[in-house]
Amino acid sequence: MSHAPRLTFDIGAPGLSTGHLVVAGGTDCETLSLPVFSLNKGRGPRLLITGGNHGNELEGPIVARRLAEWLPDAQTCGKIIIVPEINPLAVRAWTRNTPVDGKNLNREFPGRADGSVTERIAHTISHLLLPEVDTVFDLHSFGPTWDFPPAVITHPIADADLMRKTVKMAEAFKLPITLIWEHDDTPGMFDTWVHEQGKLFICAELGGSTVGAEALAIYETGLRNALIALGLVEGKAEYPNFRHQKSAQTLETLLSDQVKSPVAGIFEPRCSIFDQIKQGDVIGVLHPMDSLRYRPVEVLAPTTALVCGISSGMHVEAGTEVVMLARPYTV
Ligand SMILES: [Zn+2]
Numbered sequence: 001m002s003h004a005p006r007l008t009f010d011i012g013a014p015g016l017s018t019g020h021l022v023v024a025g026g027t028d029c030e031t032l033s034l035p036v037f038s039l040n041k042g043r044g045p046r047l048l049i050t051g052g053n054h055g056n057e058l059e060g061p062i063v064a065r066r067l068a069e070w071l072p073d074a075q076t077c078g079k080i081i082i083v084p085e086i087n088p089l090a091v092r093a094w095t096r097n098t099p100v101d102g103k104n105l106n107r108e109f110p111g112r113a114d115g116s117v118t119e120r121i122a123h124t125i126s127h128l129l130l131p132e133v134d135t136v137f138d139l140h141s142f143g144p145t146w147d148f149p150p151a152v153i154t155h156p157i158a159d160a161d162l163m164r165k166t167v168k169m170a171e172a173f174k175l176p177i178t179l180i181w182e183h184d185d186t187p188g189m190f191d192t193w194v195h196e197q198g199k200l201f202i203c204a205e206l207g208g209s210t211v212g213a214e215a216l217a218i219y220e221t222g223l224r225n226a227l228i229a230l231g232l233v234e235g236k237a238e239y240p241n242f243r244h245q246k247s248a249q250t251l252e253t254l255l256s257d258q259v260k261s262p263v264a265g266i267f268e269p270r271c272s273i274f275d276q277i278k279q280g281d282v283i284g285v286l287h288p289m290d291s292l293r294y295r296p297v298e299v300l301a302p303t304t305a306l307v308c309g310i311s312s313g314m315h316v317e318a319g320t321e322v323v324m325l326a327r328p329y330t331v
Helices: 059-074 088-093 117-128 160-171 190-196 213-230
Strands: 015-023 032-041 046-051 078-083 135-143 151-154 177-181 200-208 249-253 258-260 266-269 282-287 297-300 305-311 321-328
Touching: 015 117, 032 059, 032 088, 046 059, 046 213, 059 078, 059 135, 059 200, 059 213, 117 190, 135 190, 135 213, 151 160, 160 177, 160 200, 160 213, 190 200, 200 213, 249 305, 266 321, 282 321
Parallel strands: 046 078, 046 135, 135 200, 151 177, 177 249
Antiparallel strands: 015 032, 032 078, 151 200, 249 321, 258 321, 266 282, 282 297, 305 321
């Protein structure tokens, strides 16, 4: 049985109102009801905050719920819509993609009304929430296999003016890294769809490994800084404390900065994030585990750069990215 996508409440009502965003059911899945917090304080910026786009990145849903607790008192103007979990099926399964149809929600925008459940989620957000806002903060993290510093990222945007505004907004989070990330898999991204409408889209990527108190505190501080920069909250922005430092740098990573595993096996890193490495340095070793003729394979730095991320939490196939390099971003 199918119902049209809809909101169960008046999202424009003054003050705090709550209800559900209903994603229509289909042959693959029953109707989904996503909890929504809507905060209206009159004229001003209009912001959508989403978490749980990928189901194994749990910092976003947690921090979004935390924001929903203190924002009703702190917000001074404008409109903020919070949807802590836009893909509850993936979050329940603790998977990146939706288990029902195997699709990556972040490659399905703007979605389809008559598509599979992931496409229907994208379509519902695109049509019922995006028209309400000018800016989107989508809260991701690097998941359990990566060591990655707290970062705000954007992919290069063809529209130079939107790119400049996006980098400025990203830097306002004051997280340790603002990363301009060249990517070859952008069609269907939430980012791309929002950018095509000339709106600001910020993707926060918070560290890897397990969900930790330090990471959550950094994430929340970063979001508060961004809300101050937008003018939605009063206060003084502050750099979060990360590994005993309060600092921020803007970097870019190119497709050629992806260091990939030469063979299948287990990756042993020989570098740490923020290490400065030189071309030819041994930055890790790949251990093929399926042969008695055990011979570790050295992984060499392809270029002189900064280590930005390390993936060592899983057995990898040949060609899997194991280290991400970056360099200072210059406009
Ligand atoms: Zn993600």
